Amino acid sequence: GQNIDQPTEMTATEGAIVQINCTYQTSGFNGLFWYQQHAGEAPTFLSYNVLDGLEEKGRFSSFLSRSKGYSYLLLKELQMKDSASYLCAPRGGFKTIFGAGTRLFVKA
Amino acid sequence: EPEVTQTPSHQVTQMGQEVILRCVPISNHLYFYWYRQILGQKVEFLVSFYNNEISEKSEIFDDQFSVERPDGSNFTLKIRSTKLEDSAMYFCASSERPGQGGETQYFGPGTRLLVL
Numbered sequence: 574g575q576n577i578d579q580p581t582e583m584t585a586t587e588g589a590i591v592q593i594n595c596t597y598q599t600s601g602f603n604g605l606f607w608y609q610q611h612a613g614e615a616p617t618f619l620s621y622n623v624l625d626g627l628e629e630k631g632r633f634s635s636f637l638s639r640s641k642g643y644s645y646l647l648l649k650e651l652q653m654k655d656s657a658s659y660l661c662a663p664r665g666g667f668k669t670i671f672g673a674g675t676r677l678f679v680k681a
Numbered sequence: 682e683p684e685v686t687q688t689p690s691h692q693v694t695q696m697g698q699e700v701i702l703r704c705v706p707i708s709n710h711l712y713f714y715w716y717r718q719i720l721g722q723k724v725e726f727l728v729s730f731y732n733n734e735i736s737e738k739s740e741i742f743d744d745q746f747s748v749e750r751p752d753g754s755n756f757t758l759k760i761r762s763t764k765l766e767d768s769a770m771y772f773c774a775s776s777e778r779p780g781q782g783g784e785t786q787y788f789g790p791g792t793r794l795l796v797l
Binding site: 603604606608610614615616617618621660662664666667668669670671672673674 | 729784785
């Protein structure tokens with residue numbers, strides 16, 4: 574079966590660092606996406622990990638451990654505009670399955 | 682910057698009617714996808730499409746759904762006989778190719794479908 578677990582909600586303070594974890598079980602695995610989605614809008618691409626390890630892109634970093642079925646998204650220097658849902662989405666073949674998302678609230 | 686476009690942005694229809702949702706993927710992309718998101722729920726994969734045929738589909742994508750690339754630019758999703766539970770936001774996405782860094786799926790702004 575397919576299962577993706579990520580926390581439902583997180584709250585953090587402007588300027589801080591937050592880590593959003595995701596564990597997954599999927600049939601077939603090629604890589605894992607992280608997307609950001611603001612309410613009422615389309616998902617926007619943040620990162621795609623294929624190999625184990627950390628990939629850094631500006632204020633956002635993403636980590637993958639294929640053997641553990643685990644990924645995290647790290648957001649640094651949080652800004653108010655980072656308040657959004659963050660979607661963990663493993664890809665297998667031509668199919669990408671999205672988690673329910675973690676709603677991040679950034680407070681001043 | 683190239684982007685995926687979708688029309689219409691909103692569609693209201695009566696139960697049992699057919700709807701066609703339209704998408705124009707990014708021009709050099711070869712892989713196309715439809716997703717839906719029921720209000721307050723997660724994004725759900727419907728179908729992927731490459732080389733004029735379906736690559737993979739989910740259990741949601743039953744006989745009521747079909748996809749087509751009628752010309753070199755459009756990609757459509759047809760729902761033959763809409764049900765109340767088809768009310769959702771429908772997102773189209775495209776990617777260059779799987780592998781070699783071309784896997785990133787870029788999403789269109791979505792079509793909000795309301796079935797009455």
